[in-house]
Amino acid sequence: MATTRNAHTVWDGNLTDGKGVVTFDSSGIGEQPVSWPSRAEEANGTTSPEELIAAAHSSCFAMALSHELTGAGTPPTRLVTSAAVTFQPGVGITGIELTVEGTVPGLDESAFVAVAEQAKAGCPVSQALAGTEITLRAELV
Structure with a gap:
């Protein structure tokens, strides 16, 4: 639905x-x-469209990664994700950096990074932001 x-x-x-x-x-x-x-300029207790995009992207990516990991038979214990959206006045959004730290029993670092890249590609917010450079840093903790 x-x-x-x-x-x-x-x-x-x-x-x-x-x-x-x-x-x-x-x-x-x-x-x-x-x-x-x-x-x-400075946030000073006030939000921005880019902060709202960062919130949407970090939460969507966390859900997508959890789904991918569970589907691969290695459900995560914990994922801590963040998204940094860079805005340049007069230009627009110039990039998004996703960062994730995961606790995933039974998975090595390279497999985690590979699944994280799949999740980034499949994340509906990533797809909605197609055309924007989205980088990813993933590590197990």
């Missing part, structure tokens, strides 16, 4: 001096402020 998730943003003012609020409608987890300075 297909699912649809929703969020909306209310923006007031121009790009550089304005500000907005992102509301997570589907989950009801609340609202987060968003602004141009939080995107192009």
